Amino acid sequence: MTYGGHQGGHRPPPPGRRPPRGPRQQQQAQMMPVPGSNRARQAARPPQSTRVAPRPPQPPPPGDRNPPSGGGPRRRRASFPKVLLSLVLVFVLLLGAVWLYLEFSINRIDALPDDYEGRPAAAEGTNWLLVGSDSREGLDEDRMAELSTGDAGGRRTDTIMLVHIPDNDTKPTLLSLPRDSRVEIPGHGVNKINAAFAFGGAPLLTKTVEQATGLRIDHYAEIGFGGFAEVVDAIGGVEMDIPKEMRDTKTGIVIPEGRQTLDGAQALGFVRMRYSSATPRSDLDRVANQRKFIGALANEIASPATLLNPFDVFPLLGAVPDALTLDTDDNLHHLVGLAWAMRGIGDGGVVTTTVPVTSASAETWDPAKSETLFEALRTDSPIPEEILME
Numbered sequence: 148m149t150y151g152g153h154q155g156g157h158r159p160p161p162p163g164r165r166p167p168r169g170p171r172q173q174q175q176a177q178m179m180p181v182p183g184s185n186r187a188r189q190a191a192r193p194p195q196s197t198r199v200a201p202r203p204p205q206p207p208p209p210g211d212r213n214p215p216s217g218g219g220p221r222r223r224r225a226s227f228p229k230v231l232l233s234l235v236l237v238f239v240l241l242l243g244a245v246w247l248y249l250e251f252s253i254n255r256i257d258a259l260p261d262d263y264e265g266r267p268a269a270a271e272g273t274n275w276l277l278v279g280s281d282s283r284e285g286l287d288e289d290r291m292a293e294l295s296t297g298d299a300g301g302r303r304t305d306t307i308m309l310v311h312i313p314d315n316d317t318k319p320t321l322l323s324l325p326r327d328s329r330v331e332i333p334g335h336g337v338n339k340i341n342a343a344f345a346f347g348g349a350p351l352l353t354k355t356v357e358q359a360t361g362l363r364i365d366h367y368a369e370i371g372f373g374g375f376a377e378v379v380d381a382i383g384g385v386e387m388d389i390p391k392e393m394r395d396t397k398t399g400i401v402i403p404e405g406r407q408t409l410d411g412a413q414a415l416g417f418v419r420m421r422y423s424s425a426t427p428r429s430d431l432d433r434v435a436n437q438r439k440f441i442g443a444l445a446n447e448i449a450s451p452a453t454l455l456n457p458f459d460v461f462p463l464l465g466a467v468p469d470a471l472t473l474d475t476d477d478n479l480h481h482l483v484g485l486a487w488a489m490r491g492i493g494d495g496g497v498v499t500t501t502v503p504v505t506s507a508s509a510e511t512w513d514p515a516k517s518e519t520l521f522e523a524l525r526t527d528s529p530i531p532e533e534i535l536m537e
Contacts, residue, residue, distance in 0.1 A: 245464060250479045252468035257475050258349035258367035260357075267363040271527035272313040274362050275485055276353055278344070278369040279306030279418070279437075304341040305419055306437055309356065309364075312488045313527040319488045320524060321441070323434035323501040325509035330359040339510075349474075360521050366481055367474040374470025375418075376411030378444075381462035384408035385440065385447050387417070397422040414440065430509045431501060435537050438499045442492030449490055501536040 258276075260266075281303050307324040326341040332355050335346050343355040353364050370378075379385055386408050393402040393416075400416035402409070409417060418437045426432035453459045473482065491497050501509075503516035516534040523530045 246479060249464065249468060253479070253482075254468070254472040255475045255477070256349055256369075256472055258353060258369070258472075259364060259474050259476070260350045260354045263354070265358070267357050267361050269363050269365075270525040271315075272311050272524070273365050273484075274524075275310040275312070275366045275368060276356055276364045277306070277308040277310060278304050278349070278352065278367070279375065280344070280369055280371045281305045304344045304352065306434075307340060307352075307356070308437070308441075309360070309362065310485065310489070311362075311524045312484070315527050317527050317529055318496060318498050319491075320498045320500070320530065321438055321489070321492065322520075322524075323438060324356065325430045325434055325501065325504065327430055327508065327510050328359075328502065328504070328512060329510050330355060330512075333358065362521060362524060366477050366485070368477075368482070368485070369472040370470050372415060374466070376415050377466040378411075378463065378470050379409070379414045380411040381466040382447055382453050382459050384410045385414055385443050387440070387443055389417075391425045393417065393420055393423050393425040395420045395423050414444075428507050431504070431507060431536075434501055438492070441489070442497075442499075445486065445489050446493045449486070498530060498535070500530070503534050503536055 304326060307326060309320075309322045309324060311320040311322065313319065324340060326339065328340045329337055330340050332338050332340075332343045332346065333351065335342070340352075340355060340359070343352040349367060349369065353367060356362075357364055386406065388406045389402055389404050392404045393400075395401075395416065398416065398420075400413075400420065402413055402417055402420075418440050419433065420426055420436070421429045421433040426436070447453060448463070453463070471482075489497060492499065500520075503513040503520065505511045505513050520530055520534055522528075
């Protein structure tokens with residue numbers, strides 16, 4: 148039997164009617180959302196993550212315009228003025244410590260005589276007496292051999308200089324007093340001026356210089372053989388231009404010709420040499436070389452290459468206290484004033500000369516010329532060119 152062209156007992160459902168479902172299909176049909184219902188709208192939404200949304204960043208505290216990154220505490224950067232102030236403070240403290248160290252470490256003696264009858268009155272400017280002692284104190288035999296000092300006993304002066312610092316705009320003066328100059332030594336008659344140091348030390352030498360020149364001495368500084376060499380070595384030597392080979396027939400010291408850096412031993416030989424064909428005027432050439440070396444030494448110490456180099460500055464600071472001896476009333480600021488006044492030796496800013504003498508032996512001062520020289524210093528007046536000596 149057929150129905151609508153189909154055989155068997157199974158026929159298609161009439162139009163508009165759904166085919167019958169089984170139990171499973173009916174259960175699935177019940178679970179499917181009905182179009183237009185809330186379930187259908189929820190099913191149409193995209194799946195959402197179950198993660199909790201992060202909290203919005205907290206605003207920075209007042210005054211902090213740069214919030215920290217990464218959630219950690221922000222480091223405050225030191226401003227340039229604060230860094231500069233800290234550096235200046237450290238420098239000032241270091242300078243103060245060095246100043247106090249030198250002030251209390253430099254050797255001192257009672258070098259200036261007490262007021263005595265006939266002592267020259269204080270005049271214009273300030274006068275320093277600079278002494279280079281030939282004392283071997285503190286030197287062992289090996290060091291004396293290295294410096295070619297010999298083994299003479301006692302204390303004498305290889306170098307006697309007077310520095311006049313004017314109160315006006317006149318140039319400072321570095322004046323050499325030849326060691327063999329014959330003058331009146333109070334209590335000892337006429338003798339070589341360096342004998343005063345052997346007879347009565349610094350006080351008698353100062354008194355002798357005051358009586359011979361008519362100039363009142365205000366400050367005193369002394370340096371010995373060993374201390375001189377140590378200062379030179381501390382700054383790495385001093386550059387000098389030696390115009391002619393210097394060969395000392397007495398000590399055997401040889402300094403070759405040409406521009407070179409003299410170490411402590413060579414420098415000591417240079418400033419002491421007088422038995423050489425390079426020093427035909429003997430003591431007059433020696434004192435001239437001493438002034439040249441002081442100028443070169445002052446330039447070397449004051450140069451930025453020395454002052455900014457800790458490998459030069461610290462050895463120099465270590466050598467100065469043992470090398471120098473000042474008067475008990477002298478302080479470090481007096482020494483700084485002397486160094487400042489002498490800074491122009493190398494470029495003509497300081498007048499350098501020797502007391503006018505009558506012969507190459509340098510034993511007798513020219514009375515008229517020497518008195519003109521001393522009067523110019525007493526009054527802070529320029530020294531006449533015709534009485535200046537090399």
